[in-house]
Amino acid sequence: MPALFISVMRTGVPLVAGWLLTLAVKTGVTIDSDAVTYAVTVALVLVYYVVFRLLEVLGSRLRGTALQRFSGILLGWARPPQYPDAGGSLPPLTGTVSSRDPL
Template identity: 70%
Template sequence: MPALFVSFMRTAVPFIAGWLLTLAVRAGVEIDSATVTGFVTVTLGVAYYLAFRLLEWLGERSRGTALQTFAGVLLGWARPPSYPKVPVLEPVARGAYLDPGDGVR
């Protein structure tokens, strides 16, 4: 369950940042269309996420935990979420079935 919160934070923070950046842009430029405003918000949110996720990835690759932590904090959480490993089940052979009387056929 903690991974769900982490992934939510890392999704929500870039969109909030995009919204705040949109407000900053609107302070200097008048945008009348709600569609354009929505597009600008999403575009800025995606660009924000991509920029800081790329910095985080570069920090992981260069073993620079300071860069990774800095970028992660600006994404809403200092570390990427980790998900538990799910065991992979083997496929059942075609034509095999379980008979309570004498086992697998």
């Protein structure tokens, strides 16, 4: 279930960030029909993604490959994302970094 949350956040956060950037570009942010349209669009896209992602997870748990494939196609890819398990830690750094090294 953590992979589901991660994938939803990876979709929702950029949508919200894009909406906030759009609002920031406008001077004097007010609640007008454009702002409402942006907010509704973001909400609908997020709901669409969450519904079909949940159906995809449900299909994989019920061994229902048809449900999983159908939901995946409606999300743009027939298979759910698979994130490698990093074991909870990063690999050790090799070498040293000095303050003189360029970034």
